[in-house]
Amino acid sequence: MSASLIFLIVVALAAVGFVLGRGRAMASAGGDIRNLHSLPSYYAFNVALSALVPALILLVVWLIAQPALIENRVQSMIPQDRYADRGELSLIMSDVRRVADGLDLAVERDALTREEASSIRTEFTDVRSRLADIGVALGSDVDRTTLTAAQRYRALNATGNAIRNALVILAALAGLGLSLWKTNHEFRARNSVEKVVMALLIGAASLAILTTVGIVLSLIFNTVEFFKLYPAMDFFFGTTWSPSFGGGSELGILPLFWGTFYISLIALAVAVPIGLFAAVYLSEYASPYVRGFAKPLLEVLAGIPTIVYGLFALLTVGPLLVSVFGEQGGLGWMQGGTAVMTAGLVMGIMLIPFVSSLSDDIINSVPQSMRDGSLGLGATKSETIRQVVLPAALPGIVGAVLLAASRAIGETMIVVLGAGAAARLSLNPFDAMTTVTAKIVSQLTGDADFASPEALVAFALGMTLFVITLALNVFALWIVRTYREQYE
Amino acid sequence: MYDSPNSEAKIGQKAIKISANKVQVYYGDTHAIKDVDVQIEDKTVTAFIGPSGCGKSTFLRCLNRMNDTIDICRVEGEILLDGEDIYDKRVDPVQLRAKVGMVFQKPNPFPKSIYDNIAYGPRIHGLARSKADLDDIVEKSLRRGAIWNEVKDRLHAPGTGLSGGQQQRLCIARAIATEPEVLLMDEPCSALDPIATGQVEELIDELRENFSVVIVTHSMQQAARVSQKTAFFHLGNLVEYGMTGQIFTNPNDPRTESYITGRIG
Numbered sequence: 001m002s003a004s005l006i007f008l009i010v011v012a013l014a015a016v017g018f019v020l021g022r023g024r025a026m027a028s029a030g031g032d033i034r035n036l037h038s039l040p041s042y043y044a045f046n047v048a049l050s051a052l053v054p055a056l057i058l059l060v061v062w063l064i065a066q067p068a069l070i071e072n073r074v075q076s077m078i079p080q081d082r083y084a085d086r087g088e089l090s091l092i093m094s095d096v097r098r099v100a101d102g103l104d105l106a107v108e109r110d111a112l113t114r115e116e117a118s119s120i121r122t123e124f125t126d127v128r129s130r131l132a133d134i135g136v137a138l139g140s141d142v143d144r145t146t147l148t149a150a151q152r153y154r155a156l157n158a159t160g161n162a163i164r165n166a167l168v169i170l171a172a173l174a175g176l177g178l179s180l181w182k183t184n185h186e187f188r189a190r191n192s193v194e195k196v197v198m199a200l201l202i203g204a205a206s207l208a209i210l211t212t213v214g215i216v217l218s219l220i221f222n223t224v225e226f227f228k229l230y231p232a233m234d235f236f237f238g239t240t241w242s243p244s245f246g247g248g249s250e251l252g253i254l255p256l257f258w259g260t261f262y263i264s265l266i267a268l269a270v271a272v273p274i275g276l277f278a279a280v281y282l283s284e285y286a287s288p289y290v291r292g293f294a295k296p297l298l299e300v301l302a303g304i305p306t307i308v309y310g311l312f313a314l315l316t317v318g319p320l321l322v323s324v325f326g327e328q329g330g331l332g333w334m335q336g337g338t339a340v341m342t343a344g345l346v347m348g349i350m351l352i353p354f355v356s357s358l359s360d361d362i363i364n365s366v367p368q369s370m371r372d373g374s375l376g377l378g379a380t381k382s383e384t385i386r387q388v389v390l391p392a393a394l395p396g397i398v399g400a401v402l403l404a405a406s407r408a409i410g411e412t413m414i415v416v417l418g419a420g421a422a423a424r425l426s427l428n429p430f431d432a433m434t435t436v437t438a439k440i441v442s443q444l445t446g447d448a449d450f451a452s453p454e455a456l457v458a459f460a461l462g463m464t465l466f467v468i469t470l471a472l473n474v475f476a477l478w479i480v481r482t483y484r485e486q487y488e
Numbered sequence: 489m490y491d492s493p494n495s496e497a498k499i500g501q502k503a504i505k506i507s508a509n510k511v512q513v514y515y516g517d518t519h520a521i522k523d524v525d526v527q528i529e530d531k532t533v534t535a536f537i538g539p540s541g542c543g544k545s546t547f548l549r550c551l552n553r554m555n556d557t558i559d560i561c562r563v564e565g566e567i568l569l570d571g572e573d574i575y576d577k578r579v580d581p582v583q584l585r586a587k588v589g590m591v592f593q594k595p596n597p598f599p600k601s602i603y604d605n606i607a608y609g610p611r612i613h614g615l616a617r618s619k620a621d622l623d624d625i626v627e628k629s630l631r632r633g634a635i636w637n638e639v640k641d642r643l644h645a646p647g648t649g650l651s652g653g654q655q656q657r658l659c660i661a662r663a664i665a666t667e668p669e670v671l672l673m674d675e676p677c678s679a680l681d682p683i684a685t686g687q688v689e690e691l692i693d694e695l696r697e698n699f700s701v702v703i704v705t706h707s708m709q710q711a712a713r714v715s716q717k718t719a720f721f722h723l724g725n726l727v728e729y730g731m732t733g734q735i736f737t738n739p740n741d742p743r744t745e746s747y748i749t750g751r752i753g
Contacts, residue, residue, distance in 0.1 A: 287559075367596070369592060369594055369596035370596060370599075371557075372554065372557075372590075372596065373592060373596040373597075373598065373659070373662075374598070374608070375554065375557060375585065376552065376554060376585055376589065376591075376592070376663070377585065377590075377608060377609040377612070377662065377663065377666055378582050378583065378584075378585040378586030378587075378666060379608075379609075380582050383612055387598075387608065388598050388608075391598075391599060391600065392598070392599045
């Protein structure tokens with residue numbers, strides 16, 4: 001029986017428990033709901049959950065633990081002299097698994113009987129060709145150790161699965177029986193169901209946090225690897241970026257960092273004023289009717305995938321800028337369509353709804369009494385906005401801008417298509433440049449050797465970027481919290 | 489409907505500051521104020537009393553055209569300030585509000601320093617010629633708002649950090665700073681404790697020397713304590729208007745009597 005079948009059985013048991021629990025509760029109350037501590041459905045859910053939860057937890061733990069344990073046992077069967085390091089051992093183990101899977105398949109297709117599969121010997125059978133017949137291709141002939149290990153692997157797996165199946169179903173039955181036994185009209189089913197719900201919520205919250213921790217850890221691990229191969233000083237203060245997989249590459253982050261900073265700066269210079277003015281118009285001047293259709297329209301911008309913005313940069317904005325600032329326009333500042341300015345402008349457009357939507361919410365949260373107070377003193381609408389509403393909303397707006405900045409720093413597609421791929425330190429906004437994110441992509445695409453500094457540098461770049469955006473976000477939150485006006 | 493000719497003669501000594509004739513207010517289709525006629529005198533405290541939803545706050549907000557900020561609100565009739573119709577097209581509501589200041593139910597200091605809160609109006613209207621001039625206005629307003637002694641050492645601390653009663657006096661001082669002729673107060677003490685209320689009431693009494701004060705209140709004791717004239721509103725109508733003492737001791741209209749004695753509300 002496979003794990004999914006077991007899962008279905010457990011679910012079926014839970015469904016049975018649901019019906020039984022409800023029936024038993026109703027019976028103990030003499031058919032009158034008013035005699036019950038909780039509503040009948042709570043008793044039903046209590047029994048169903050008691051059958052489901054412990055059994056499923058056991059199943060999941062078993063599914064995680066069993067392969068690791070078996071792997072360990074089988075590994076010890078392979079003689080020490082067969083391998084020199086862990087890499088070779090893991091190659092042998094993958095062979096073992098492949099053969100074991102092949103044997104499984106052979107049994108399934110009736111090419112081998114169950115007994116044959118666990119008793120065949122390399123001395124008498126050409127395992128490789130027999131497996132090839134049923135479509136399992138092996139890289140080399142199967143030697144004796146591998147075959148015995150594979151057979152042992154299968155045997156252990158079969159025993160493990162059998163025990164697992166028995167235990168899981170037993171757990172489900174035990175949970176079912178115990179909770180049914182407890183079910184009577186005085187049992188507080190509502191409280192126990194709510195505890196399970198709370199556990200579910202806690203689980204969801206911790207999963208999100210644990211994932212973040214996992215991502216950070218994987219970054220840190222590879223970053224440390226990188227710094228073992230490449231000096232940190234050269235990485236952080238090097239002014240040249242010229243990776244070459246042949247060796248002798250210079251991996252200085254400064255040109256990439258400058259590109260990121262420059263493009264983000266232009267993007268913010270576009271997005272902040274436009275977004276802010278749009279927010280002021282929408283929240284203070286627009287009639288409810290105009291606001292009703294203008295706001296969703298503006299937010300459509302936020303729903304456009306960034307790759308589409310990238311195309312817009314490549315096909316529309318780039319050529320347009322070249323025709324004005326390039327050779328044809330007479331200025332000759334711009335050599336090609338891909339430039340810091342192209343990517344910055346388009347990224348700015350992408351960020352407008354981000355800034356305007358957040359600022360709009362913040363401006364709306366400034367209490368009407370502030371506006372009344374100012375209007376009541378004979379201030380005009382624009383004086384009120386400039387001198388009362390915006391200062392009151394400023395901390396929130398600064399927070400919104402910083403969040404937009406961290407989006408700009410992390411943006412990739414627009415840069416790849418709009419800014420070019422040349423890592424250079426230049427002040428001319430019409431030069432092609434590139435950013436940290438774009439280079440992470442180019443270092444990891446293609447045949448990357450994960451032991452070389454040229455590939456590992458991507459993780460160091462990612463880590464640096466992560467630290468910077470994290471710092472920005474923390475700073476934004478800190479500003480919002482510290483300077484937020486407490487209105488009653 | 490009005491008070492007796494006898495009391496009219498006594499109060500007739502003071503000039504009429506605001507005169508409202510046949511004022512109607514509509515919120516969309518709702519007729520919120522019906523046919524209100526009232527003469528508000530200069531250098532007098534006039535109290536508007538009445539049950540919730542009777543239109544007293546709405547009428548108050550008509551007097552400085554704060555209702556203009558509400559889209560669905562429509563005002564008909566005539567309101568004269570010193571003989572000029574404030575709803576005339578030539579009148580700029582912004583200028584009008586500088587002349588007819590307003591203090592709101594909840595203290596609403598701006599999230600600025602105490603100094604900047606007071607200086608806000610004078611700066612907007614260009615009342616100060618120099619920094620020293622502005623300092624003078626701020627000090628004078630805070631003194632008239634009876635809060636100078638409490639804040640003189642921390643003029644640059646945020647106004648939102650004051651206690652509720654101090655905040656409300658700050659707001660009154662802020663309204664005074666623009667040198668208004670009339671001061672409208674919409675339940676200025678409803679968010680304050682009895683001690684702060686006492687301080688604000690004392691202040692209102694002092695303000696009478698320089699301004700015409702109109703106060704909306706739910707507290708009849710407060711109306712009796714601070715006002716010289718009282719208007720009773722009920723269901724959008726002005727039921728009775730007269731000397732405070734007379735309204736509270738010998739009202740002409742049975743509805744006024746019922747309200748004052750707590751039978752309707």
